Amino acid sequence: MILRTLEHILAHTSFFLLFSVTLLYWGKLVYIRNKKLSNLGRRSVIITFICITGFLLTRWLYSGHLPLSNLYESSMFLSWSFCLIHTVLIRSQNDWLGTITAPSAMLTHGFATLSVPREMQQSTVLVPALQSHWLMMHVSMMIFSYATLLCGSLLAIALLVITSKNNMDTPIITSGIDSSIWSSSSEKSNERGECDSPNTPFLLSINSREDQLTQQLDHWSYRIISLGSPLLTLGILSGAVWANEAWGYYWNWDPKETWASITWLMFATYMHTRVTKSWRGKEPAIAASLGFFTTWICYLGVNPSGKGLHSHGWLN
Structure with missing residues (x-):
């Protein structure tokens, strides 16, 4: 029960952070370049990456298998991958790439948490073919x-x-x-x-x-x-x-x-x-x-x- 509650908190926290970072990067794109905002955006994505990593590890612990077995888990892993790409690629010279990676991570995360039916978000026992x-x-x-x-x-x-x-x-x-x-x-x-x-x-x-x-x-x-x-x-x-x-x-x-x-x-x-x-x-x-x-x-x-x-x- 504790792990499921922690998973729920991490999922919603990471989505809120991604939504905020997306607004920040697009706001910078429309208005002005600001170094403090750039640093805030990069740090926020790093925190989001840690939260989604914690979400995946928590789900792994209580399900007993790698969380890649259904559409919900794969979408969350896709959002995690976008955050990883952002963390690796975004530096001061190419900070504008955040206008691509941040919304991509936010949209895939939102699809997983808001669009995938609730019953499909539940972790289930793997069929024999997937136990590999x-x-x-x-x-x-x-x-x-x-x-x-x-x-x-x-x-x-x-x-x-x-x-x-x-x-x-x-x-x-x-x-x-x-x-x-x-x-x-x-x-x-x-x-x-x-x-x-x-x-x-x-x-x-x-x-x-x-x-x-x-x-x-x-x-x-x-x-x-x-x-x-x-x-x-x-x-x-x-x-x-x-x-x-x-x-x-x-x-x-x-x-x-x-x-x-x-x-x-x-x-x-x-x-x-x-x-x-x-x-x-x-x-x-x-x-x-x-x-x-x-x-x-x-x-x-x-x-x-x-x-x-x-x-x-x-x-x-």
Whole structure:
């Protein structure tokens, strides 16, 4: 009883913190950059990460198995993964990435606690097929790959949105980026004597902000997806080995297996265009954006049908 009460407190505390951090990061994005607010945001996410870690450990203690066996637990682990990515990646130079990771963690946490039916949130005894050491390897790799791929895809979508609105003034979008990056290019222009009128520095600053922002989005999207793609590969391979142990076959074209292969092909296409053809910017971002939707279909979209071995049977 005590452990269940502690789990309840940790779950609601972490959601409140994520909601507050999301408001903080988006407030910084719309208004001004403030170092104290940035430090507060990073520390709050660290506290949230500790709370969700405590939630998962508490559930592990009283259930007797790794909390990755149903939709509620996997969604909480997905939120934990977003917080981990935030904690690792967010530094003073790329604090603006919090506008992607913090809402992602908040929305997945909110889905788990507010949308998943109460009976599905209860911990149950694992069926024999799930009582395997492969549960930790396969499911954790898949969920963490979803988190990294979704973050990278969201950055690619942001890149497409910005590049599609080149003719619009974007001070709101870029106000959360490190101002020192933007000022450097205008200072160089001043040194070359290119700023002949009072309006020229402002125009150069706007162009510089947009160029630097798209470059950073492209850079970080590639780096994060480069981490997620191998994790997805490991997750699929470990799942195939586990399936062979449990049912005697490696692949059955289960709906989730099919969409996992589609997602893998989508991000393999993205990586191929980046590494082999050295494409940058809009073209590979389109592939990553499509991967965003296939990832969500793979993780959540096939569940309502109640079909396949991986479905949680939401509708039946």
